[in-house]
Amino acid sequence: MNRLRNLLRILLISLTALLVDSCSKDSIDPKENPQTVTSQVSIVTETNVVSEPSINGAFKINLSEAVNNITTVNYTISGTAINGTDYKELDTKISIPSNTISVIIPIEVYDDQETESNETITITLTSTSNPKVTLSAVKSAMITISANTETFTLLPEETRNYMVNPNATNETTAMFYNLKTISKTNYLVGQHDAFSSFYMDIGGDSDIKKTTGSDPALLGSDFMYITDDANNETSSNWYFQQEQSIKQRVTEAYNKGMVNIFAWHFREPFEGLEFYTSQMSDYQKQNAFKSILPGGINHDYYKRKLEKIAEVAKSLVDNNGAYIPFIFRPFHEFDGDWFWWGASYCSPEEFKTLWQFTVTYLRDDLLVNNILFAFSPDNKFNTEAEYLDRYPGDAYVDVLGMDNYGDFISMTQTGVDEANKKLKIISDLAIQKVKIAALTESGYFVKPGVTDPDPQFYSKNLYEALTNNDVNLAFMMFWNNDAEKYCTPPPGLATTNDFILFTDKPESLLQNEIPNMYELPL
Structure with missing residues (x-):
């Protein structure tokens, strides 16, 4: 009887140790759980105003913390400029490689040889493929295409697009x-x-x-x-x-x-x-x-x-x-x-x-x-x-x-x-x-x-x-x-x-x- 009790005790201890070891690995081992980082994604502009025919620009997608797998960021495109007509056509999603902090969405302006008023491109982030990457408060940015940057006029309703804080009072x-x-x-x-x-x-x-x-x-x-x-x-x-x-x-x-x-x-x-x-x-x-x-x-x-x-x-x-x-x-x-x-x-x-x-x-x-x-x-x-x-x-x-x-x-x-x-x-x-x-x-x-x-x-x-x-x-x-x-x-x-x-x-x-x-x- 004592021998049986000792065997049962050893078996119980072994099972407990195995469970503890398993739980520990699940919670802290980055190899077993690589996605431990919670990050926020935001968008900014490399320059606020571009112009025909040769002054191009870019949007920049930033992560607050790098993550260990590829993250696809979905976005919408709006504004008065036409995607694929006034600038080189853009997709509505972009992938951020693993362990990368930022990627660029280039804006290549087309010269249509016409005199036009200012036109705008607005990109708004909508979602990500990664549950550990969430949208930040800064999820929209705008670039203006101007026929001439010297003649650009800031409109009251567009002011926040050019400010550091889009949520400014x-x-x-x-x-x-x-x-x-x-x-x-x-x-x-x-x-x-x-x-x-x-x-x-x-x-x-x-x-x-x-x-x-x-x-x-x-x-x-x-x-x-x-x-x-x-x-x-x-x-x-x-x-x-x-x-x-x-x-x-x-x-x-x-x-x-x-x-x-x-x-x-x-x-x-x-x-x-x-x-x-x-x-x-x-x-x-x-x-x-x-x-x-x-x-x-x-x-x-x-x-x-x-x-x-x-x-x-x-x-x-x-x-x-x-x-x-x-x-x-x-x-x-x-x-x-x-x-x-x-x-x-x-x-x-x-x-x-x-x-x-x-x-x-x-x-x-x-x-x-x-x-x-x-x-x-x-x-x-x-x-x-x-x-x-x-x-x-x-x-x-x-x-x-x-x-x-x-x-x-x-x-x-x-x-x-x-x-x-x-x-x-x-x-x-x-x-x-x-x-x-x-x-x-x-x-x-x-x-x-x-x-x-x-x-x-x-x-x-x-x-x-x-x-x-x-x-x-x-x-x-x-x-x-x-x-x-x-x-x-x-x-x-x-x-x-x-x-x-x-x-x-x-x-x-x-x-x-x-x-x-x-x-x-x-």
Whole structure:
């Protein structure tokens, strides 16, 4: 009897072990269950506008994660252009090979030798053959076929097709449309911290309003204090107090009809103290950017910072409960080496990867729908190719910008011409890509006793850079004034009259001259 019991016990243990082993293999062995990844498929355009006879384009189908088998993506084709007549015929499905992240649907435009109005091609993803691959929120994209990209006209009802976020709020969409439309004839004049930073610390109205009688048309702010590690979100905390003050000023600007734009002087992720490389260790400089990339040791830290930005974005609401839109300008002046996100500390591909992650995390995961994204190098480029070296793609950028102080410092015509040449590159690209062009940060700092004022900086040098050679910009922004120096002169200074001449130019718009930026025309 005991022998029989022992045999039964051994048999039971063996059967249990076999079942456990079998279950374990079913759940974790990728060879037995290769499709363990859940991925989302989205569509973007390689360029928003193509033209007859030779400027072609493409749609790009992207997976958020590669999968281990072939995935067929089905789609519909619509628009006013005729498949197979106006462009080379397309199928209504495409296969993504296993372990591949993206595929291209090329658009080869046919030249029919006829003068036509703009025509459109819209592809909408409908389903996939893979149950582990689902459609993302970005499942439709549009390309316009234009007889001439120079004559392209953005229609209000088509605006979302050219924006980073097809689910943008009505107010954000209207802001994009109105900025794009304004750029054909005018530009908004803005200033960073206009409501909180003043020359000689003389508060009250903005320094621009003290001089001109009107506030600027655009207000610059910064996420620096808001995302600081020391912000513990308690009422007695200085950083949290700054967050509340910034939100109040942004709301004030919006209520005045102004446009808001945020920079981000993001402190390095190891100690959270500095953003200038001159104040960082060699290890921090060489590793800060890489550490916040997907898979990096500080990537979760970076996600928490983006979650804070999303929280603030969703807390900015007007009296009707609508989200207040703003332009977000992360990683600005990235072609220099003074910030840890500069070109010396990351490759172009690493920069693009982080930019794309930033956009998709805010848009797709955190569902922020009131942001336009601005790409803003310094003035280190001289060609279109150099400007686009770190460009993450049309699907991830709304505003093509440039920061530029260096070309104006010499106070020479050569410097003015250099600035204008670079703005022309941006302006032409914005026309081709249906984006917004801007001088996102600039100025000439005057510090009495140290820096001599330029008597014609505003009405000649800056104005010519902004307008010569048919440059079309939606806005330009001066940096802030402070106790010791100014970018925009208050009344009674040597350059005050020159500044007034600049703001009186027919192209220059201040707050009291701008149209309703947050409504689309009927």
